[in-house]
Amino acid sequence: MKIAVLGASTTKFGELWDQSPRVLAKKAVFEAISKSGLGTRDIEAIFVGNMLSGILGGQENLGPLFADELGIFCPAFKIEGACASGGLAAHNAINSILGGQYKTVAVLGIEKMTDHKPEEVASGLMAAGADEEREAGATFVSLYALMARAHMEAYGTTEREMAAVSVKNHFHASLNERAQFNKLVSLEQVLSSPKIADPLKLMDCSPVSDGASAIVISHDRFTGKVIDPVWIVASSVATDTLALSQREDLTSLRAVRLAAENAYKAAGVSPSDVDVAEVHDCFSIAEIIACEDLGFFGRGKAAREIANGKTKLGKGRPVINPSGGLKACGHPVGATGVKQIVEIATQLRGEADERQVKKAKIGLTHNVGGSGAIAVIHILRS
Amino acid sequence: MKIAVLGASTTKFGELWDQSPRVLAKKAVFEAISKSGLGTRDIEAIFVGNMLSGILGGQENLGPLFADELGIFCPAFKIEGACASGGLAAHNAINSILGGQYKTVAVLGIEKMTDHKPEEVASGLMAAGADEEREAGATFVSLYALMARAHMEAYGTTEREMAAVSVKNHFHASLNERAQFNKLVSLEQVLSSPKIADPLKLMDCSPVSDGASAIVISHDRFTGKVIDPVWIVASSVATDTLALSQREDLTSLRAVRLAAENAYKAAGVSPSDVDVAEVHDCFSIAEIIACEDLGFFGRGKAAREIANGKTKLGKGRPVINPSGGLKACGHPVGATGVKQIVEIATQLRGEADERQVKKAKIGLTHNVGGSGAIAVIHILRS
Numbered sequence: 001m002k003i004a005v006l007g008a009s010t011t012k013f014g015e016l017w018d019q020s021p022r023v024l025a026k027k028a029v030f031e032a033i034s035k036s037g038l039g040t041r042d043i044e045a046i047f048v049g050n051m052l053s054g055i056l057g058g059q060e061n062l063g064p065l066f067a068d069e070l071g072i073f074c075p076a077f078k079i080e081g082a083c084a085s086g087g088l089a090a091h092n093a094i095n096s097i098l099g100g101q102y103k104t105v106a107v108l109g110i111e112k113m114t115d116h117k118p119e120e121v122a123s124g125l126m127a128a129g130a131d132e133e134r135e136a137g138a139t140f141v142s143l144y145a146l147m148a149r150a151h152m153e154a155y156g157t158t159e160r161e162m163a164a165v166s167v168k169n170h171f172h173a174s175l176n177e178r179a180q181f182n183k184l185v186s187l188e189q190v191l192s193s194p195k196i197a198d199p200l201k202l203m204d205c206s207p208v209s210d211g212a213s214a215i216v217i218s219h220d221r222f223t224g225k226v227i228d229p230v231w232i233v234a235s236s237v238a239t240d241t242l243a244l245s246q247r248e249d250l251t252s253l254r255a256v257r258l259a260a261e262n263a264y265k266a267a268g269v270s271p272s273d274v275d276v277a278e279v280h281d282c283f284s285i286a287e288i289i290a291c292e293d294l295g296f297f298g299r300g301k302a303a304r305e306i307a308n309g310k311t312k313l314g315k316g317r318p319v320i321n322p323s324g325g326l327k328a329c330g331h332p333v334g335a336t337g338v339k340q341i342v343e344i345a346t347q348l349r350g351e352a353d354e355r356q357v358k359k360a361k362i363g364l365t366h367n368v369g370g371s372g373a374i375a376v377i378h379i380l381r382s
Numbered sequence: 383m384k385i386a387v388l389g390a391s392t393t394k395f396g397e398l399w400d401q402s403p404r405v406l407a408k409k410a411v412f413e414a415i416s417k418s419g420l421g422t423r424d425i426e427a428i429f430v431g432n433m434l435s436g437i438l439g440g441q442e443n444l445g446p447l448f449a450d451e452l453g454i455f456c457p458a459f460k461i462e463g464a465c466a467s468g469g470l471a472a473h474n475a476i477n478s479i480l481g482g483q484y485k486t487v488a489v490l491g492i493e494k495m496t497d498h499k500p501e502e503v504a505s506g507l508m509a510a511g512a513d514e515e516r517e518a519g520a521t522f523v524s525l526y527a528l529m530a531r532a533h534m535e536a537y538g539t540t541e542r543e544m545a546a547v548s549v550k551n552h553f554h555a556s557l558n559e560r561a562q563f564n565k566l567v568s569l570e571q572v573l574s575s576p577k578i579a580d581p582l583k584l585m586d587c588s589p590v591s592d593g594a595s596a597i598v599i600s601h602d603r604f605t606g607k608v609i610d611p612v613w614i615v616a617s618s619v620a621t622d623t624l625a626l627s628q629r630e631d632l633t634s635l636r637a638v639r640l641a642a643e644n645a646y647k648a649a650g651v652s653p654s655d656v657d658v659a660e661v662h663d664c665f666s667i668a669e670i671i672a673c674e675d676l677g678f679f680g681r682g683k684a685a686r687e688i689a690n691g692k693t694k695l696g697k698g699r700p701v702i703n704p705s706g707g708l709k710a711c712g713h714p715v716g717a718t719g720v721k722q723i724v725e726i727a728t729q730l731r732g733e734a735d736e737r738q739v740k741k742a743k744i745g746l747t748h749n750v751g752g753s754g755a756i757a758v759i760h761i762l763r764s
Contacts, residue, residue, distance in 0.1 A: 045619075054436035054462075054509055061464040061510035064621045064755035068628075075619035076756065077470055080436075080460040082443040088459055092474050098481030101617075127436055128443035235483075237427075237457035239446045246450075373446035374458065 001266060003094050004229040005380070006104070006216045007036030008342040013211035013330030014180040015114040021057070022069045024212035029070055029106055032214040043216070044102040046076040049089030049109040050334035053078075055124040056116050066108060075102070082128030083282065084369030085109065086337025087237075087376035090215070094235045097219045104218040109338030113208045121208050125333070128370040130243035141205055141283060143244055143371040145197035148285035150250035152199065155300030157288065159199050163190035164307040165284035166203050166327050172313055173324025175355035180209055180330030204284040209330035213339035230345045234266035234379040242373045251300075253372035256293040260366075260377050264295075267379040271295030274318045274379075275360040276347050278340035280368040281325040290366050291320065294377075318364075319357045322347060337367035341378060348382040383648060385476050386611040387762070388486070388598045389418030390724040395593035395712030396562040397496040403439070404451045406594035411452055411488055414596040425598070426484040428458040431471030431491040432716035435460075437506040438498050448490060457484070464510030465664065466751030467491065468719025469758035472597070476617045479601045486600040491720030495590045503590050507715070510752040512625035523587055523665060525626055525753040527579035530667035532632035534581065537682030539670065541581050545572035546689040547666035548585050548709050554695055555706025557737035562591055562712030586666040591712035595721035612730045614723075616649035616761040618642070624755045633682075635754035638675040642759050645746075646677075649761040653677030656700045656761075657742040658729050660722035662750040663707040672748050673702065676759075700746075701739045704729060719749035723760060730764040 009031035011024050033040060048062045059065065063076030079089040086109030093107045113121050126134050133143065151157045167187055173179035190203040217232065238258035241247055247254070264270060271294060279294070281287035291302035291311070296318055310316035323329040323343040326336060344363035346352050365378045391413035393406050415422060430444045441447065445458030461471040468491030475489045495503050508516050515525065533539045549569055555561035572585035599614065620640035623629055629636070646652060653676060661676070663669035673684035673693065678700055692698035705711040705725040708718060726745035728734050747760045 051442055052436075054434075055440065055442070058437065058505075058509050060433055060437070060462055061624070061752055061755060063463050063470075064752060065624055067621045068624050068755070073621050073623075075473075076463075076621050077474065078462040079474075080442055080462060081445050081458075088445075091457075092459065092461075092478065095481040095483045096474065096477040098483065099477040100480060101477045123440075127440050239449045239455050239458050241455075242443070242447055242450050370443055370446060373443060373450070 001098065001233060003097060003232040004218050004220065005232060005345045006038065006218055006229055007032040008215045008345040009035060010178055010213035010339045010342045011211050012178040013209045013332055016210040017114065021110055021112045025066050025108055025110055026070060028212040028214035029108055032106065032216045036216040038104065038216065040072050042104050043072050043074060043106050045074050045096065045105040046072065047089040047093040047105060047107045048078045049086035049338055050078055050111060051080055051082055051085045052111060052113065052124050052333060055127055056120065057112065081374050082369035083333050084337055084367045084374050084376050085334040087365065087367030090338060090341060090378065091235045091237055091376055093217060094232060097217065104216065106214055106216050107338055108212060108214045109335035110212040111332035111334040112210050113332060114210050132243055140371060141200055142197040144283040144285055145200045146244060147250045147289065148199050151285060151289065154251050157303040159191060160187065161303035161307045162204055162284040163187050165281060165287045166190045168306065168312050169281060169321050169325040169327040172322050172355055173328030176324050176329060179324040179328055180207060181328045200283055206282045206326035206331040209332040211330060211332035211335045213335045213342050215338060215341055228349055230348045231381050232378055233381050234263040236263040236266060237376045239374045240372055242370060244371055252289060252293055253375060255372055255375040256290065256366065256368065259375045260294050263377040263379050269362055269379060273362050274364050275362050276319045276322060276344060276357040277364040277366065278321055278323060278343050279366040281321060281327050282331060287320065294366060313355060313357065322352065322355045322357055337376065340365035340367060344380050348380055383480065383615060385479060385614040386600050386602065387614060387727045388420065388600055388611055389414040390597045390727040391417060392560055392595035392721045392724045393593050394560040395591045395714055398592040399497065403492055403494045407448050407451060407490055407492055410594040410596035411490055414488065414598045418598040420486065420598065422454050424486050425454050425456060425488050427456050427478065427487040428454065429471040429475040429487060429489045430460045431468035431720055432460055432493060433462055433464055433467045434493060434495065434506050434715060437509055438502065439494065463756050464751035465715050466719055466749045466756050466758050467716040469749030472720060472723060472760065473617045473619055473758055475599060476614060479599065486598065488596055488598050489720055490594060490596045491717035492594040493714035493716040494592050495714060496592050514625055514627065522753060523582055524579040526665040526667055527582045528626060529632050529671065530581050533667060533671065536633050539685040541573060542569065543685035543689045544586055544666040545569050547663060547669045548572045550688065550694050551663060551703050551707040551709040554704050554737055555710030558706050558711060561706040561710055562589060563710045582665055588664045588708035588713040591714040593712060593714035593717045595717045595724050597720060597723055610731055612727045613763045614760055615763050616645040618645035618648060619758045621756045622754055624752060626753055634671060634675055635757060637754055637757040638672065638748065638750065641757045642676050645759040645761050651744055651761060655744050656746050657744050658701045658704060658726060658739040659746040659748065660703055660705060660725050661748040663703060663709050664713060669702065676748060695737060695739065704734065704737045704739055719758065722747035722749060726762050730762055
């Protein structure tokens with residue numbers, strides 16, 4: 001499998017009250033097309049990753065809507081799988097190219113969340129959850145708090161180590177002008193921030209965000225037009241139960257382990273080959289678990305390694321979340337999985353400026369929906 | 383392109399107040415798997431076509447939800463494109479098989495609408511519409527009423543001819559025990575039914591429905607297990623503007639013409655080769671326009687031909703909507719595109735009992751989203 005990323009772009013993430021979804025979509029897609037060296041007429045299909053347009057915006061049929069707005073009248077689809085919608089849109093786009101149905105397509109991840117009341121957003125996000133969890137009044141932070149507690153009990157993981165994830169990701173975001181939070185935070189600031197669901201605090205949590213990200217991918221190099229494409233060499237998806245109560249273990253996500261195993265196999269690489277990864281740190285504990293499920297560190301070892309700087313730009317390998325991750329770059333739900341690919345493609349092209357991971361050759365994206373009901377992994381090579 | 387339909391099933395459509403979406407999904411998928419001669423472990427991915435689960439049910443992440451409910455923990459996706467969601471789910475499933483990502487997958491189309499207030503359903507459906515149409519207070523029946531008026535003015539199409547579409551489809555549904563309305567209606571009953579959006583009357587309109595449909599498809603014949611697979615030989619999608627006001631012509635849908643042209647080319651057949659078709663008769667005028675856009679009859683000629691019985695079982699060719707169509711079999715939005723494939727596969731296998739189209743060898747499905755913003759065409763062969 002070899003799919004070329006020809007162009008990649010993301011809007012700034014944040015509270016973008018002055019920009020409509022249509023504006024965000026156009027910015028991301030047209031910049032991605034522009035970078036690809038192709039024209040709009042080369043785009044043969046559009047795959048839109050989005051979760052909340054129906055619930056929050058009363059708008060569905062986003063495929064034709066954005067095709068219309070972009071003036072690109074081609075087949076267009078909305079793919080939804082909660083916070084993994086963006087990665088799943090890329091997965092379906094890749095499969096369609098491999099199937100010979102389309103040659104070159106655009107994948108757009110987009111979400112507009114900050115125009116709505118926080119309680120509407122929190123309730124909307126629980127549309128990805130299990131009935132029993134919703135009936136019990138659970139929110140996603142409370143589900144991840146359960147995982148954090150289990151991880152602390154099993155491996156002695158500390159609140160201080162979790163806080164270190166946020167500190168690192170804010171440092172990375174301080175080098176990324178398109179991140180929602182470009183500022184540094186200290187360990188003490190994270191530890192003293194208000195508790196949301198014990199042991200997770202406000203600064204352990206990714207924010208509510210607006211934003212759009214896009215990639216232009218193709219089944220082959222457009223000779224003479226693109227100097228240096230990046231290749232997607234694996235795209236793998238797996239699922240698990242919706243409800244935490246049905247799982248054997250709360251310290252690990254089976255869907256991630258399965259998808260990662262298949263992705264490494266398809267790409268012919270091992271975790272130690274990965275130079276840079278964007279992982280789904282919806283909460284600080286999620287990044288710790290991800291680093292273990294992806295095989296970057298042994299079970300129960302990731303928290304200490306991260307706290308010791310092993311995943312920080314300029315200090316260790318693999319560098320995790322150079323964009324700032326969901327925590328600091330922001331988490332416009334449907335955009336996240338596509339933004340991860342944008343960041344890795346930018347890194348592998350050596351175009352990440354101040355946050356460039358030196359000699360990055362192999363990168364990985366890890367995008368999760370719900371509390372781990374679905375996961376999608378992409379592996380990219382320069 | 384050659385994709386085998388190994389199993390196909392639909393629940394009864396109707397007001398199914400005693401059956402949850404989970405129950406409907408299980409019935410449809412397990413019956414389709416059972417008919418395929420395979421087991422649940424052979425299913426490598428699930429593609430769910432659904433439009434309104436978020437807006438009406440506050441539930442998203444339907445891929446993992448139904449994977450969990452079915453006990454089939456494989457990659458799973460929700461594909462949305464308004465009333466074309468089911469057909470688009472099939473399209474993405476087919477492409478993924480052609481791409482070598484999955485060998486055998488299930489496509490589930492599902493919608494639960496009748497548990498909600500009619501005004502909520504009408505408003506939810508407009509989530510597929512253009513802003514200007516919604517702001518003007520338009521509903522889908524009013525948009526199709528504009529098309530009906532334009533067609534009447536351009537070609538002299540009459541209300542009586544439109545009514546004949548409903549009469550024929552109710553006749554077909556009277557032979558289909560899984561249809562929502564198994565009863566005959568007369569021309570006079572249709573013509574005297576209450577006006578909804580002049581010239582369209584209640585009996586020109588498809589109903590609000592619950593239901594689920596499923597197919598099991600594979601890239602190859604499972605030798606020795608399946609006696610008589612049916613083949614999908616074309617799957618084609620096209621889009622148009624969301625808003626009617628942006629189109630050149632209201633008497634024809636460009637997205638349908640484009641998708642059909644590509645589908646006929648891919649399948650190597652012409653409209654006159656089609657023995658049986660399931661078309662998207664959300665309103666009676668839609669079937670008339672479909673028969674023209676699909677090339678079954680010349681421009682402006684379909685209404686008379688249908689009124690003369692040319693598309694009625696046992697009287698003419700191609701037989702249109704032997705299931706009863708959206709009008710009489712019912713229209714659970716996300717299920718419709720999949721149910722159309724179920725019906726055509728059943729016809730081509732010669733298993734349609736009383737409503738069997740004799741010697742049916744080539745069939746077509748025509749599934750439309752919004753007021754023609756997106757269309758998906760499948761062509762099948764025995």
